[in-house]
Amino acid sequence: MSKEKSNKTNKPSFNFYWIYAIIAIGIIALQVFTSGGNTREISTNDFFELAKDGYVEKIIIINNQEVEVFIADDRLEDLKDRDKKYKNLSKSKGSFGESPQLTFTPPEPKFFMDQLKEVNSELSEAGQGQIDYKIDNRVNWLQVLLTYSLPILLIFGLWFFMMRRMSGGAGGGGQIFNIGKSKAQLFEKGKGTNVTFKDVAGLEGAKEEVQEIVDFLKNPKKYTELGAKIPKGALLVGPPGTGKTLLAKAVAGEAQVPFFSLSGSDFVEMFVGVGASRVRDLFKQAKEKAPAIIFIDEIDAIGRARGKNANMGSNDERENTLNQLLTEMDGFGTNSGVIILAATNRADILDRALMRAGRFDRQIYVDMPDLNERKEIFQVHLKPIKLQDKVDIDFLAKQTPGFSGADIANLCNEAALIAARKKKSAVELQDFLDAVDRIIGGLEKKNRIISKEEKRAIAFHEAGHATVSWLLRYAHPLVKVTIVPRGQSLGAAWYLPEERSITRTNQILDEMCAALGGRAAEEVIFGEISTGALSDLEKVTKQAYAMVSIYGLNDKVGNISYYDSQGRSEYSFSKPYSEDTAKTIDEEASKIIEEQYKRAKQLLTENRDKLTALAEKLLQKEVIFKEDLVEIFGERPWDSLEPEEQLKEAAKEIIEQADEKSDSEETENNSPAPSESENGSETEETEGQPKE
Template sequence: MTNNNNNDKKKTTFKFNFYWVYGAIFMLILAFQFFGSGDLASRNLSKNEFTKILEKNDIKYVLVKNNVAQVFLTEDALKKDDYKKQVNSPFYREGSPLFTYRFGDTQNFEKDVKATKEKLNLSVDIQYMDPTSFMDTILNFLPIILLIGVWLYFMRRMSGAGGSGGPGGQIFNIGKSKAKLFDKDTKVKTTFENVAGLEGAKEEVQEIVDFLKNPKKYTSLGGKIPKGALLVGPPGTGKTLLAKAVAGEADVPFFSLSGSDFVEMFVGVGASRVRDLFKQAQQKSPSIIFIDEIDAIGRARGKNSMTGGNDERENTLNQLLTEMDGFGTDTNVIVLAATNRADVLDSALMRAGRFDRQIYVDLPNIVEREEIFKVHIKSLKLASDVNIKFLAQQTPGFSGADIANMCNEAALIAARNNKKAIHHQDFLDAVDRIVGGLEKKNKVITPKEKETIAFHEAGHATVSWMLEHAAPLVKVTIVPRGQSLGAAWYLPAERMIVQTDQMLDEMCATLGGRAAEKIIFNKISTGALNDLEKVTKQARAMVTIYGLNEEVGNITYYDSSGNDAFVKPYSEETAKRIDIEITKMIEEQYKRALDLLTLHKEKLTTLAQLLLEKEVIFKDDLEKIFGKRPFEKEEEEIKDQKNNTTTTKEEATVEE
């Protein structure tokens, strides 16, 4: 409570000072207006204008001070239309000079006025004031001095030099680097032990750390320290985590910052920060610089540039290129960078000598996912039924960040259900929550809609069960989650390459839901939108990217550089053929699904009724209805034959 009160007092004091300063400025302006020697409404006259007013006999008297004549008009003259604009000004006050006239030599001014006065018989009087003293000069410039002082005051507060409590900023240090320095005084706890999986990437990065620790091991053989390493990979795969491990393992200063830290609204700031960053790193060499999300400044130059040659981002990139491998840069500074958009980086940045190594950090495979799970469950209280190996199988395509989120979500689900430990089912519920979305138990679904959903999901399950290359089923549910009204969960095989029949089986299983609706109700619904989108993308990829269609041929229209985003790389005739082949492929798999479900219509109905009753069914329920998958029986028979053959040979050897 005391700290909060103190903070409130600080905020109140600052706010009070803020308005007090502005109030003081306003009062000074008023004082200058009403009590100053001049008037804000007075206008400066040229020599001809002054002579004309003098000849009209409109001037009552002239007050001379420091070669400046303040012109006071007669009462009759003030009523004339020629001077109404000045008199009606909100800044004019009665008895003040309406005009001022700056002349050069005082004697010539007196001579001219006297000659005109005698010629036209005027009654103009010339009065003199003492020359301005030093104090008068200060008073005249006091408002400007105060304004400059207030401006400096706020600039100092913005730069953090105006005392605690002021808003932080970098106005005076804007060209300085924003990198955070990690050294022996700021020990990082993350090490390579905290990085599970990523064995290839770890090996590359560990070698850089080893080079900094034991340089003679490499330099004795003539090797040179690598200039940089670029970590490339999808989001959440552990690129920044690897950099943290390097900071924790290396006994050298580690500078960490983001690519956006170089970007500022002022011209030249980015390049200045790059220079300052490398200057600091060179002073503490050997050292490491880590730039996260380097694509913020490293995009290819000259592409989609709308600002011309003086592009601030390009200037920053040019300075970075010079610092990394320019003329005479021979320092023990290694640059680590991370990005998930390596395709947009400038080719000069990617060349050897700047980033000597490109380390691809891919999504973890099943073995690496199991290792990642073991890291993240160390702090969790688990029940004895948790099967980490099965969870690794159940999470294909999950990144390390996804797995960490899943473990945390499982702990939250267990706590929500008042459990003393986290059970295996909590992890499965966490997968459902992350992939499918939040369970919507209160969503209103009519009995007819529920029946349609049940047969749709049963159709997916039935077709996938009968096809050899379709992913084996784990669970089917008609409980709404997120935007889906039902879902079927599979255990996909992690293949390095995919063959044509495997992709066709997956397409057929995906169309099983719509085929089941057609067979049972002789109607189709909008519930298959996601399925149709998926199979259309698959079919288009088979025809236009992978060259898996005989009619179109062994050709691909895929450009990995991404330069054909707005260009169609084939003719209209080829486009028609592609559309025909995509439609033909999808319709063939749809007919195949219809044939399979027609053949097993009774079992499909039994499965759908069980799903309506239980709402969630598992692989064991499908085995009770369908028996074992046909090709699994064949595999078991082949294994039995091999085992029998091996046993017969062993018996024959024993008899001999």
Template sequence: MNNNNKGFNWFFPIAIVVMLLIFGSNFFGGETSKPLDEQQFYTLVEQGKVQDVMVYRDNFKADVFLTQAGKNELVKKDQPAESPLSLFNLKPQPDYTLTYGDLRYFQERFNKIKADNPKIETKMDFGVAENPLTSLLFTALFWIGIMVLFYYVLFRKMGSGGGPGGQIFSIGKSKAKLFDEKDKVQINFNDVAGLEGAKEEVQEVVDFLKNSEKYTKLGGKIPKGVLLVGPPGTGKTLLAKAVAGEAKVPFFSLSGSDFVEMFVGVGASRVRDLFAQAKAKSPAIIFIDEIDAIGRARGKGQFTGGNDERENTLNQLLTEMDGFGTDTNVILMAATNRADILDKALMRAGRFDRSIYVDLPELHERKEIFEVHLKKIKVDETVDREFLAKQTPGFSGADIANVCNEAALIAARNNHETVNKQDFLDAVDRIIGGLEKKNKVIKPSEKKRVAFHEAGHATISWLVEHAAPLLKVTIVPRGRSLGAAWYLPEERQLTTTEQMNDELCATLGGRAAEQVTFGNISTGALSDLERVTKQAQAMVTIYGLNDKVGNISYYDSSGQSEYSFGKPYSESTAKMIDEEISKIIEFQYQRAVQILSENRDKLNALATKLLEKEVIFREDLEEVFGKRAWDPELSETPMSDIDNPATAGNVLNDESTTV
């Protein structure tokens, strides 16, 4: 039994009715013009009510067309009302039809009337009567062409792909881009450097799609959904495409925002259509990038009644993920930067069974990423990939690709034959700090304050044990900053209380140097204060590193506190937290002032050297302070920590952001 019933098609019954209306005027409607004898015609001509008369020599008939005044007077009075069927006729219809006797006498009488009254403007034309069948044929062809055009443009081109009787518009269809045998994904795991742990986990997905019996014969089930989580630019989308390229199966790729539409029910319809297409082409992979656009936890942040359309889309996605089993060979992959706000029903086992965290690359992974991107660049032989990897701690894969591209642009700008080491150093500085502005005019007094501010950072970071050693300082304006400092941050997984305190002290070194040197402070430390406030707040409320508050953390990893107005602690606790944060910051500030006061001569020497050279390096710091006793063998790879200006008075606003 054939159950492929697409429903009744209304197009053809409507077309038949229209055709009857078109041709019914010829067969059923009769003539719309009234017969007229010769004497009545001559009378109308004498009265000036005839505009034109078309005489047909072959059938002794003539069509009479009245003037507008004649129509207003005669048609309403004795002419039958115009049939609506005549609206379909392409040729203008005469007001009267005339049957004449002798053409010669008819023409002479007409000419005599015009000669007697020169004001009469009636014209007489001669022609051949048309065959009714010919006129009918041309009319039919015209309207058939209109209907065919209407059918194919409206129902085919703008339709939903289901032909006539389907949806008029394709708004409910999936917008996923399909990569199949006609448009294959050309990316494989060789193009994805680093991410070894993530590649190992998704390799199971590739093996299952290639050889599913290997898993099913033992009773195992491959995860229905794989969620890639990690910071922006770490290669989540690239990894998903590599899975499709390795598995050589159809790959449906789209963004979570593609489901969002202003019309009700569109998102759910697109979800249904997406999974229907994937099942038809199984084995297949569906990849939804930025799934948090539709996967956000329901009932949060909806103070104006909620977004029912987004929730309906999420509900349909949950239903579809439950509606197919692993035997369909359809695997859903998704990526997001904000897994904490996803709905718990979406994250449960049976939907997204596996979450893979794609972290920022480590040193050896950055080296592999450089190897991939440098294949397309003409690089000097002296450039060391490991050196470049040490240059870029905290950089994502996208950042490294940008470094390589910027280095090539800088080399071309400087007319270099190849991209050398200095081009890469300039590229890192350009990306982190912005474009260098050597021609920016700064008053000498402000330049001196900037120099002591940066020297204060450098001094504290060199003299305290756990601060990142400063390797390069400049007071040349770069981007929006008036000064910049390059550090080599230690790549560590855990941070102790002493390390955080030393970092706070080094960050406050710029403002402390202004106080020690000039006896006053400026607005230049705005971003310094912002950073230390956030770090001290995290020490007290998140990491439990304060003795008075104790081993308590008010951090909410589920993200639910983001939508609540209240605090998870009492007013008295809030007051205590504020006091402890202030104590931590003020203690480290006084500590920085004390260190700089004890080393005032070295601070002055470093600031003087900075004013002279405008750019100083690690070797200059060693000349002033000597080597750091607790420092391990340092690489010469600098990392930037930029001092951005505040809007207040365009004075230095030092922002030390370790990348």
């Protein structure tokens, strides 16, 4: 049985191009078989010379365009001896009868016939046999076939080619007559992806959820005995590069059931009804092989909320596909033994009917890795790399906050490329640091032309960032500062952000102040500002508006958030607040930014000598590190505090600020009332009473 099965599976599938090959071979064979073997072309004068000498037995005049000449059998050898140019002539038989030995193109028909009659009369007078001639109006079927059928074949071939391209290429669902078939890639038992859960570092919570689904398929009795039901679907949600597709690959490698994998865009074609047809075919195949798992990557391609597409009012193919998917996942018919896995990084735009329990019972959030998870990811990606002994994985994990799993994999590969470029025998720690700079800042451009004045301005700009961030408690700790151009930036300051779960107001304000330190340093030192602070201004503007309109951290606007977690504002032409509120938001955001700018200027003015010393050192060395700032400013006092002490200090500071605020309010309330002569009329108008 196994041999018969293997023979069936190894049997080559029929290729449509064989039809083209058979037609071409047939045309060539027809051309070869209908043509003469050793036919030689001569001139009209040569023909009449041979005719007068009695060598010609008969001729056939074809459509007054060509004359076929047949040499008499008994004179053929004499003709060969007479002239060497006829030595290759032979008595040949074609597939359709006797073939001529010679051919020529006749002159004007009437003139040719008159000459032929003269030759026949001369031969008759000499007592020789006359030349038989026959006029034949032949049809060149090959020419007719090519004339009429070739354009049709070309049109059909072009149409066939376009249909194959539009339907996704050859094979499976790519054929014209299989366009409604599913294009899912099937992983059967024994044919996996070679990725297991051991290859997925970090993501412990997400792995546990997905492993439970795989375990349910392997050992269903363990759950069904307690009355549990298998989840119908699990949705993997998270930022790009965090490992959603990798988790699905691990499921395909671990699960001992058929695994169907495809992308959301595989359902969508230019033809109406194709997406819904492919959904039906996909679930039909999965039910036949149940228990089975279906994985749909980037499900937002078809799962976008209905009624929010740009082409509203038309017969939207995506909505038809989504409707069919909803019906197949949890409709009137039963769908036992089929689990749906899906992945997206845009869960906010998915349709509510798709997200409900019974379709996707579980939403597994795959977040950016924390410090410990980054260590595990580094250990996985550093296995194939030849490392120097001094490479510290803990240090690398601390240097890469905010990196996703894909970013860390790219970082390891980039470090290996840098080491190979420098012809090293192993990858060193400095190669990883260079790779971090390359990924975050871009390619180093040491040959960029910068004038001395511009370089000095850049040095003070970056020194301003470093100085303010060093003097502020909640600003991110500095790692290094450089004035070497990278990518589109002329200089950069590298920080090591803290691993925060929440961010307080003071922390945001300190970060904004540090971001404005570059522009403030330019004004303090040179008395003028430049365009070099574009990215800083963009950053602080977003932070200020987020504080006022999203996080509710502004006293005047109050505890109100205009954040739209459902993404509905994309399709709305009006703002969720009035014009007066919009004006207030703009004023408060500008006020926050200007206050932090003045604060940065004050800090830099008080520490102008240290700022200048740092800038001069930066101009001299081009790259400075934390140790250089310690040499100039001394140690930061709050860096030495333990985490518990930092929390106590922060709580104490919040209490002190609250006390100061209450004291100021009490002072305002206890101040003497204004006299009636000065403010009495205003008081009366605001209270709504008539003026006496």
